[in-house]
Amino acid sequence: MSAAPGLAILGAGGRVGSLLRGSGAVRGASWFSRRGGGGAQAWDLLADTRPPQGLRGAGVMICLVGAAPGAELSEDCRLALAAVRAAAAAGIGHVLIASSIAVYGARGAPWREDAALRPRNAYGRAKVHMEAALLDHAARGGPQICLLRLGNVVGADAISAAIAGGQTITLDRCRDGGSPLRSVIGPVTLARVLLALATRAGSGAGLPPVLNLAQPGPVEMAALCAAAGRDFVWRVGAPPPLPLAALDTGALQMLVPVPAADPAALMAEWRAAGGPV
Structure with a gap:
């Protein structure tokens, strides 16, 4: 499908990275993972601070690595x-780094990129800390950074894990009797959007320092289960969940047209990327 010369992608062995590779939507990129294999070059970021030879010549890096x-x-x-220091050492001018919707918190959704950050859990607080450190680092020079606040990636989230493993899917019931609404993105759409953003950055057009990344329109979690042909049960005794965790994708849409989220299409994308549904 699309070629991506001059693009380096870190985190090829993770859940999101594996889906992107399986989607076939990015060809020609150099892939890196901690252990290597499957066409990815082995590189332990924390153990080897010298950029691998395969990184040189890239103009844009996408960093999907996580703890x-x-x-x-x-x-x-x-x-x-x-990753940013290695990019600087290799002469890479732009780094797109995966963050998370979890930085925002509990109120004000759908959140724009300038919303206050009030994370509800340790994961969100860790991402806020990461973002602050990266923006501080970028202010002192080096590669241009774009923080991508991702919604749920279908095939890499908790519901997908239960579907893939044939486990009972458990959902928390909202006060209105329904299931939570969440911003999501399919793996094929994600691959195409990342490629488009990387191409834009590499062309010199530039990207904002922070960008929400999801398909427009939050999806009800029960609808995802139905699209996968799976039943679910309500979690007994659980407090009502946050009913809406949604990203405002207006800034993204100005850069890359992204289709609205549709449960059946999302499951089809997961299947196309190697998923079991």
Whole structure:
């Protein structure tokens, strides 16, 4: 499908990275992961601070790396800073770094990029810390940074894990009797958007320092289950969840046209990227 010469992608072995590779929507990029394999070059960011040879010649880096399972969440910040330093050493001018919708909090959705950051959990606080460290680092020079606040990636979230594993899907019931609404994005759409943003950055057009990344229109979690052909049960005794966690995608739409989220299309994208649905 699309070629991506001069693009380096870190985190090829993670859940999101694996989906992007499976989507077939990005060809020609150089992929890197901690252990390597499957066409990705092995590179442990924290153990080897020297950029690998395969990184040289790239003009744009996409960093999808995150803390390993069981590691301290503060590792997110160390990994991201290591990626930016490696990009600078390799002469890469632009770095797109995955952050999360979790930085925002509980009120004010759909959130614009200038919304106050009031994360509700340790994961969100770790991402806020990472973002602040990266923006501070960028203010002192080096590659231009764009922080991508991702919504749920279908195929890489908790519901997808339950679907793929054939497990019982458990949802929290909102006060209105429905299931939570969340901003989501399919893996094929994500790959195409990342490629478009990287191409824009590499052309010199530039990107904002922070950008929400999801498909327009939040999706009800029960609708995703229905699209996958799976039943679910309500979690017993759980407090009502946040009914809406949604990103305002107006800034993204000005740069890259993104289709509205549709549960059936999202599941089709997961299937196309190697998912079981």
